[in-house]
Amino acid sequence: MNRKNFTLVKFLFSFLFLFASVYATLAQDAAEGETLFKNNCAACHSSTDEVLVGPGLKGIGERRPIEWIVKWVHNPQAVIASGDKYANELYNKFNKAAMTPYPNFTEGQIKSIIAYIDASNAAPAAPAAGAAPAGAAAPAAASSGGMMEVLLVGLLVIMVFVLIALLSIVSTLSKLSGGEADSEAPLMKRIAENAKKLAANSAVKTGIIIFALLLGGKATIDAAYGVGIHQGYAPEQPIKFSHKLHAGQYQINCNYCHTGVYEGKGANVPSANICMNCHNAIKRESPEIQKIYQALENDEPIQWVRVHNLPDLAYFNHSQHTNVGNLECKNCHGDIEKMEVVEQRSTLTMGWCIDCHRNTDVNAKGNAYYDKLVEVHNKDSKTPLKVQNIGGLECSKCHY
Ligand code: HEC
Ligand code: HEC
Ligand code: HEC
Ligand code: HEC
Ligand code: HEC
Ligand code: HEC
Incomplete structure (x- = not known):
């Protein structure tokens, strides 16, 4: 391969990587933006043009300059008070409904919200751009998380096409420059040969290595974030104790068994003695209840498998939340009284x-x-x- 070709390949590859990384960043932004939007804005705004408490935010990035949006989100009342015409008209149109200020949002976070709004409105167009494979994934596009995947698959398809185009350009070029390419050879063979040549090229090698490193890095980071998250964890317990039966059907109060939950740091898992308040009379013959008797006879605690477990570095106090904060168990644990087997519902x-x-x-x-x-x-x-x-x-x- 001569020098001109070499430079061209290098150029095309840098372009490809730039494209891919910009795209990856955008996807990341939109994903962060989705969370921010859903947690903070969705109560009053839709991402389409539907009016809720406030206007639909579709196209907000075009409608208003980013500096204005940042100022507005940080402190809407200040923008209105400054006499800004647009803000005042909007404010009056919405009957002087006050939007919540978000003074702590960084410009990056606000941009990611806009990226999410744009991406979610681009959703229906995505399958078309993504050609055949994206078509298959189209149902997933219903959720915007799925949409991101469709976009990424689309990107992958585009990249493969670019690569094929690249290979054929290289092939043509090497023919033009008096290359030995055999025009009689079948297309697939020519592509294979050119791919071999490409693979021998050091710029291409470096490119592939960088790409692999990026992928590896991303996988590692994802894995690291995933470590220690046990949402959905629902281990089998040594005794088939059912919250659905005890807390649901028989409506025994949570703190009858979890005695510390309003007073202390830990909620406590009840000892066998508490079960005996009832089971010394109820269902004694059941093999499951016999296990409670056995534990008491052997003077061993029942080996309940712990479901929720924060790492030691974190401090969490129940009474601060249930008693002082007035939160309900279900805010953090879900509907335990409907669970046959306890499951961790929050990420913790x-x-x-x-x-x-x-x-x-x-x-x-x-x-x-x-x-x-x-x-x-x-x-x-x-x-x-x-x-x-x-x-x-x-x-x-x-x-x-
Ligand atoms: C409590 C309801 C509420 C929440 C929460 C809220 N907004 Fe608003 N927003 C409004 C209202 C109402 C308006 C219309 C102007 C007014 O009455 O103050 C508005 C206007 C806007 C506008 C101008 C829209 C346009 O068409 O020019 C932007 C941008 C905006 N909000 C962004 C956000 C973002 C971003 C969030 C989340 C971080 C958010 N808002 C959260 C109520 C809310
Ligand atoms: C009759 C006693 C009893 C009552 C009433 C009861 N629990 Fe439990 N709870 C237990 C026992 C025993 C365990 C341990 C076994 C298990 O996980 O099922 C447990 C486990 C739990 C766990 C998981 C603990 C862990 O390891 O992370 C949570 C959360 C919980 N209960 C919440 C509740 C809530 C909320 C209520 C009220 C709606 C309630 N419990 C009512 C006996 C009870
Ligand atoms: C306030 C009374 C009460 C307490 C305390 C209580 N239970 Fe129960 N338990 C019941 C009742 C009522 C039933 C349903 C009996 C029936 O189906 O006839 C039951 C049923 C059960 C069953 C199903 C038995 C079977 O074979 O059908 C198990 C297992 C069980 N309890 C375990 C426990 C454990 C473990 C504890 C202690 C953590 C406990 N219970 C505490 C009232 C209680
Ligand atoms: C509201 C409670 C809360 C506050 C405030 C808080 N943390 Fe944490 N932090 C946690 C909990 C819970 C965990 C364990 C769960 C986890 O690993 O995600 C944790 C985990 C961590 C870890 C370990 C991460 C890992 O993956 O092992 C670090 C480091 C950390 N926090 C640093 C900080 C710093 C620095 C601040 C102050 C800017 C802070 N935290 C404020 C609750 C908090
Ligand atoms: C469902 C909402 C919610 C979740 C989830 C939550 N908290 Fe809280 N937290 C509260 C509320 C509400 C208060 C305020 C209680 C009060 O009035 O003092 C609070 C207060 C606190 C305080 C005392 C803060 C202070 O300055 O007095 C600490 C510490 C704390 N939480 C730790 C945690 C940790 C650690 C976690 C995660 C493992 C967590 N919280 C998860 C709602 C929550
Ligand atoms: C603000 C969130 C929050 C609320 C509200 C809450 N819990 Fe928890 N719960 C947790 C967290 C976080 C853990 C894990 C604590 C740890 O590992 O140190 C936990 C653990 C538990 C456990 C396991 C034993 C223990 O103490 O660690 C039980 C049982 C429990 N909760 C019951 C309850 C009951 C019953 C209620 C309602 C009366 C309740 N929780 C309300 C967050 C909450």
Whole structure:
């Protein structure tokens, strides 16, 4: 391969990688944007042009300059007060409904929300661009998470086409430059030969290695994020104890068995003695109940398999949430009273704790301790006091 061809191949490959990485970044952005949008904006905005509490945000990136959007999201009331004509007209059109300010959102985060809105509106077009394989994946496009995949498959298809085009360009070029290419050879053979030549090219080799490293890196990062997430974990227990029966049908209070849940850090899993309050009379003959008797006779605790388990570095306190925060068990555990076997419903990641602390109002009613805080807070903020405002995002509150 002569030098000109070599440069061309190098150029095309850099272009391809640039394209791929830009695309990957966009996909990543849109995925982050989806979470931010759903957690913060979806209560009042649709990503289409449908009007909810506020206007549909479809095309917002074209409708308004990004600087304006950032200012607006950070503090809508300030933009209105500054006399901004557009903002005031919109505000009046929506009957002076006040949008929540998001002063902590970075420009990057706001851009990712816009990227998500754009991507979700581009969704129906994606299968067409992605040709045949994307067609098969089209039903998945119903959810926007699936849509991202369709787009990525589309990208892959495009990349394969570009690669084939590249190979044939190289083939033609090498013929033009007096290459030995045998025009009689079948197409597949020529492609194979050119691929072999390409593989021998050091620029191409480097390219492939970089690509493999990128893929490997991404897989590692994904795996790292996945480590320790046990959402959906529902181990079999040594005794077929059913919450559906006890907490659902017989409506035994959660704290009858989980005695610490309103007073202490841990909720406690009940000892066999608590079961005996009833089972010394109820269903004694059942083999499952016999296991409770056995545990008591051998003076061994029942070996319940732990379902929810934070790593030691994190501190979580039940009473702070159930008693002070007035949250219900189901906010974090789902409908336990409908479960035959307990399943972990939340991710229990740091992001999960933080998300809720950002979004949840402090339950300050009838709590004199908060009166002063609320008063101070309301002086310079229009939003109600959130958990983040009382230190719910401070590292040391959750980490020893
Ligand atoms: C509590 C409801 C509410 C929430 C939550 C909310 N908005 Fe709004 N938003 C509104 C209302 C209402 C308007 C219309 C202007 C007004 O009345 O203040 C608006 C207007 C806008 C506009 C201008 C729209 C246009 O057509 O020019 C943008 C951009 C916007 N919001 C972005 C966001 C983003 C991004 C989020 C999430 C981070 C968000 N909003 C969360 C209620 C909300
Ligand atoms: C009659 C006693 C009893 C009652 C009432 C009861 N539980 Fe349990 N709970 C248990 C036992 C025993 C276990 C351990 C075995 C298991 O996981 O099923 C358990 C386990 C759990 C776990 C999982 C613990 C872990 O290892 O992570 C959660 C969460 C839980 N219960 C929540 C509740 C909630 C919420 C209620 C009320 C709606 C409730 N329980 C009512 C006895 C009870
Ligand atoms: C407040 C009373 C009460 C307590 C406390 C209680 N149970 Fe029960 N349990 C019942 C009742 C009522 C039934 C249903 C009996 C029936 O079907 O006739 C039952 C049924 C069961 C069954 C199904 C038995 C079978 O073969 O059908 C198991 C297993 C069981 N309980 C385990 C436990 C364990 C383990 C504990 C302690 C963590 C416990 N129970 C605590 C009231 C209780
Ligand atoms: C704010 C979220 C949240 C709420 C609300 C909540 N839990 Fe939990 N629960 C957790 C977390 C997180 C863990 C894991 C704790 C750990 O590993 O240190 C857990 C663990 C448990 C366990 C396992 C034993 C233990 O103490 O670690 C039980 C049982 C339990 N919860 C029961 C309940 C009951 C019953 C309620 C309602 C009265 C409730 N939880 C409300 C988040 C919550
Ligand atoms: C469903 C919402 C929710 C989830 C999930 C949640 N929290 Fe909270 N958290 C609250 C609320 C509400 C309060 C405020 C309680 C109060 O009024 O003091 C709070 C308060 C706290 C506080 C005290 C903050 C302070 O400054 O007083 C700590 C520490 C805490 N949470 C840790 C955690 C950890 C760790 C997790 C995750 C394992 C978690 N929380 C998950 C809602 C939540
Ligand atoms: C509301 C509670 C909360 C706050 C605030 C919080 N964390 Fe965490 N953090 C957790 C929980 C729960 C985990 C364990 C779950 C997990 O690994 O995702 C964790 C895990 C971690 C880990 C280990 C990650 C891993 O994958 O093992 C690091 C490092 C960390 N936090 C640092 C911080 C720093 C730095 C801050 C302050 C900027 C902070 N955390 C604030 C709850 C919190």
